[in-house]
Amino acid sequence: MRIDDFALERFFARWEFSAPYVLCASDVEGWAMKDVLALADDETRAMWDGLALGYTEAAGHPLLRAEIASTYQGLTADDVLVFSGAEEAIFACMNVLAAPGDHVLAAFPAYQSLYQVAAATGAEVELLPMMHQLGWRFDRELLRKSLRPQTRAVAVNFPHNPTGALPTPDEFREIARTVEESGAWLFSDEVYRGLERDEADRLPAAAEISAHGISLGVMSKSFAMAGLRIGWIACRDRDLLARLAAYKDYLTICASGPAEVLALIALRARGPVLERSRAIVRGNMARLDAFFAEWAGTLEWVPPRAGSTAFPRIVPPVDIDAFAGELRERKGVLILPGTLFGYPGTHFRLGFGRLNMPEALGRFEEFLVERFGRP
Ligand SMILES: Cc1ncc(COP(=O)(O)O)c(C=O)c1O
Known part of the structure; x- marks a missing residue:
């Protein structure tokens, strides 16, 4: 590629x-590190002290997947796949979802991989511009008009990098519904979720509100632990998760053991x-x-x-x-x-x-x- x-x-x-x-x-x-370890409970402290540096479970440590799932309403550990950073998850997802002949929509401006990886698969990528003059509003009418029968995925990122834009929860539900009705996947990069100026503005996760919603999370941004390189996909479609897991075998295979334990400690102390x-x-x-x-x-x-x-x-x-x-x-x-x-x-x-x-x-x-x- x-x-x-x-x-x-x-x-x-x-x-x-x-x-x-x-x-x-x-x-x-x-x-x-010392401050993260100070947050450990008895179980995670024992996991850390006794950790052997072998390979880890390809899907992610079961306790970590369960803890990640508990941050979403109605999801279980089986709806979660751990990746090495959000970036690996984007790469895997776009490669699994898109192929020549497919059409992919992506909000723009954007973190480049959110449209570039799909373009590299040979899919046709169309950008949905967000404009300064319009307060960086995501144009839902333009989304509706741009969807085609060949549209495989729509990539959005709220809270948005770089603009800090955020639709209302009702607007986001409408976006999710529109994409689901079209038959496409909603790839929802939610790595800044939790950093709303007003916490009442927090959006539901795409994976919570849509069977076609793919939620991307990571320890790097709101959890302030980028060096862990632990990210994840949460999605209720088990078939898609299985295809992602198979694709990841060609990337990192499994995450770093120490990073998984530290992520588990931090997620248990997420307050x-x-x-x-x-x-x-x-x-x-x-x-x-x-x-x-x-x-x-x-x-x-x-x-x-x-x-x-x-x-x-x-x-x-x-x-x-x-x-x-x-x-x-x-x-x-x-x-x-x-x-x-x-x-x-x-x-x-x-x-x-x-x-x-x-x-x-x-x-x-x-x-x-x-x-x-x-x-
Ligand atoms: C919107 C967005 N998605 C994904 C990523 C990648 O995150 P990570 O570096 O933790 O893999 C970033 C990093 O800046 C980002 O801003």
């Missing part, structure tokens, strides 16, 4: 660990784990609200309703790649130009899940003052 480079990941491979201030990360500040993430994101959002109010006229944004990223734009005409490069050189601050999402104009991604965000934002502001003058 030939596949285009993943522009965002190539950019991070180059800069993420050399730029002093990463102001565009999508994950939440990672937990320290405080998620509360820590929400507290970081809430604090940074308050700072960003004030920042964008002060810089109105120079910067424009649609405040994110959920997640840990936003996709603002610079109002004066600039070359966003050159602007971001200069900011990195002069202030050590990394922002992600919107061009890496294939998105035109002067948009850039900001991430607000990291503890040093206020300091990074302060340095960004110094740069803005030097470039545009005080607001």
Whole structure:
């Protein structure tokens, strides 16, 4: 299979660990190992101490699958398949679902693999644009019009990376119903679920509300443990899960044993784990609200309703790649130009899940003052 480079990941491979201030990360500040282990109960502590480093069960540790299932209403361990990160799950799903002659719809802008992998299978991929001018609203009418008899899958991602867009629960149910009625699968990337500004806005999971719903979850974002590389698919269609399990035999086969136990510990303690993430994101959002109010006229944004990223734009005409490069050189601050999402104009991604965000934002502001003058 030939596949285009993943522009965002190539950019991070180059800069993420050399730029002093990463102001565009999508994950939440990672937990320290000792703090995760301190959350263990007697059973998981014994699992950790006695762990042998052999292969693990291909579908995922049964206790981990049960714990993941308990985060969804009405699902059991048999509805869950563990992957090494969300990225592996996307790759497997798109390869199992799509083939030449098929049609796949994907919301855009998007985390690139959500449409690129399907395109690499030879399927025809059509993007469903979300527009800044329309508050990044997902256009349900356009979805309805774009569905065809050959449409195999519709890929959406709410809370949305990079814009922070989130439909209402009723709108999401309508999306799920529309896709199910068409006979296609709803591939629902829910990796930022749990990071809603207002918890009342949390969407139901696609796997809960639709027999054709495929919910993607991961430990990386709302659970703030990206280094575990533990993700999962939750879906009530056992035949699809079996095909995914067979495909995974050609990828990682099974997940890392230590990572599975740590994920189990964290999921059993998900109350405080998620509360820590929400507290970081809430604090940074308050700072960003004030920042964008002060810089109105120079910067424009649609405040994110959920997640840990936003996709603002610079109002004066600039070359966003050159602007971001200069900011990195002069202030050590990394922002992600919107061009890496294939998105035109002067948009850039900001991430607000990291503890040093206020300091990074302060340095960004110094740069803005030097470039545009005080607001
Ligand atoms: C929307 C979305 N889906 C999937 C992923 C992949 O997650 P992971 O790196 O944990 O595999 C990311 C990571 O940034 C993401 O933003």
